[in-house]
Amino acid sequence: MPPVIPVDLLEGPMLVLSGRVVTMDDQFKVLPRGRVYIDKGVIRAVQDADGPAPSGFEAARVVATEGTMYPGLIELHNHLSYNVLRLWAVPKKFTNRDQWGRIADYGRLITGPMKVLGQTADLLPALIRYVECKCLLGGVTTSQGIELFSNHGGRRYYRGIVRNVEATDDPELPEAAAKIADVESFYKTYYGPNNAVMGVVGDVTPAEVFAKVEKYFGALPARQVPARADVTEGMNSAERTLGQSDALARVPAVAVGYKVPMKIGKDYVALVVLGDVLLNGDASRLYQTLVKGKELMLQVQGGLNFPFESPWRNAGPTLFSYFGLYKPGTDVKAVVDAAQAETAKVQSAGVPAVELARVKNKMRADYYSGIELPINRADTIALAQLLSGDANAANTIPADIESVTSADLQRVAAKYLTAGNRTVVDRKPAAPEAKKE
Numbered sequence: 001m002p003p004v005i006p007v008d009l010l011e012g013p014m015l016v017l018s019g020r021v022v023t024m025d026d027q028f029k030v031l032p033r034g035r036v037y038i039d040k041g042v043i044r045a046v047q048d049a050d051g052p053a054p055s056g057f058e059a060a061r062v063v064a065t066e067g068t069m070y071p072g073l074i075e076l077h078n079h080l081s082y083n084v085l086r087l088w089a090v091p092k093k094f095t096n097r098d099q100w101g102r103i104a105d106y107g108r109l110i111t112g113p114m115k116v117l118g119q120t121a122d123l124l125p126a127l128i129r130y131v132e133c134k135c136l137l138g139g140v141t142t143s144q145g146i147e148l149f150s151n152h153g154g155r156r157y158y159r160g161i162v163r164n165v166e167a168t169d170d171p172e173l174p175e176a177a178a179k180i181a182d183v184e185s186f187y188k189t190y191y192g193p194n195n196a197v198m199g200v201v202g203d204v205t206p207a208e209v210f211a212k213v214e215k216y217f218g219a220l221p222a223r224q225v226p227a228r229a230d231v232t233e234g235m236n237s238a239e240r241t242l243g244q245s246d247a248l249a250r251v252p253a254v255a256v257g258y259k260v261p262m263k264i265g266k267d268y269v270a271l272v273v274l275g276d277v278l279l280n281g282d283a284s285r286l287y288q289t290l291v292k293g294k295e296l297m298l299q300v301q302g303g304l305n306f307p308f309e310s311p312w313r314n315a316g317p318t319l320f321s322y323f324g325l326y327k328p329g330t331d332v333k334a335v336v337d338a339a340q341a342e343t344a345k346v347q348s349a350g351v352p353a354v355e356l357a358r359v360k361n362k363m364r365a366d367y368y369s370g371i372e373l374p375i376n377r378a379d380t381i382a383l384a385q386l387l388s389g390d391a392n393a394a395n396t397i398p399a400d401i402e403s404v405t406s407a408d409l410q411r412v413a414a415k416y417l418t419a420g421n422r423t424v425v426d427r428k429p430a431a432p433e434a435k436k437e
Helices: 080-084 104-118 121-137 152-157 180-190 206-217 266-279 285-293 332-349 353-370 374-388 393-402 406-416
Strands: 015-022 030-039 042-048 061-069 140-143 240-246 253-260 297-304 318-326 422-429
Touching: 030 061, 080 104, 080 121, 104 121, 121 140, 253 332, 253 406, 266 285, 266 297, 266 318, 266 332, 266 353, 266 393, 266 406, 285 297, 285 318, 285 332, 318 332, 332 406, 332 422, 353 393, 353 406, 374 393
Parallel strands: 015 061, 240 422
Antiparallel strands: 015 030, 030 042, 253 318, 253 422, 297 318
């Protein structure tokens, strides 16, 4: 998938969203062909599409949502059913959420009443419609928090007038299902001293570090850590393709990924080097051929484990991938075929010694530059121990890079960078909304 570039509503361009609009006026008027005008994070106007645009929005891009909009506030955290109660007068300052539940008045005024209401089935539908109306009257059109500890079945009634992120009823909008209890459970399961690695770099001796670790962390009890999940995944058996449209895009983009299984030994390092040969910088093969030579693309970037962390910070299956913007009017197949042709050259002829030496020299220089700061060295050592079980693996990376040969690159290009192991995502700008005459 191509990286998602978020739109900062406070700093980004003006936006005009078109579609069916349920307004937030006193009559809740519905505009079948409405538009919502947004600038600097503020809804400037909500009106019919046939009306003149507000001043300053004449040239703003119109995004067709193809849906129904409820322009209003989004409540990031709430427990909706509790809004039937009066506000609790908090008696003092609390430092965490586990403290106020122990106050006697909290049980008398909050927990107790809600337990009664939650277990009175006949009241639940009316209660839920009431709190939803309170949201709308306050301008809130989207919220969350639809379960009661006393009645988890109450969530089925939240199919009403307020959209809820925990029950979206929309396959294109995943539900926010995580709860605070889930986060606490994750913490208690995995955040134990026996499941952590600490890296210390500086003017200290090992004895000093071990003494301080024992002093400050020695009393922490070990925790039973579940076995790691099996995330093994094989390569594709046939090419996969996907076409998408993007209402905010100005030019088309393509993302191509090749599956790389875990635990592939020396092949992994060779793929890292091959990523730099093909995709790292203006001197890389795909940039020189597709951007400067054939002028099919406007930019291209990628490599092993792209666009995630450095490939040296991965211990599972991943992708060898590239992403780039290509010129409007260009056939995406021509772009992908041209890139595959560059890979085929490596498969058949390898990489000349001078080019390979240049790439490896730059990779080693980049690696040393990345661990120049003590905090980065500590992080690198700790991750090496965590991922490979050997902190010294951080010291062998430059030598591992140097050991890669042209024959290694030929082998991994032929094995992993094939059309059958490829997934292609083509993302084009959405067609402009047709204007009503």
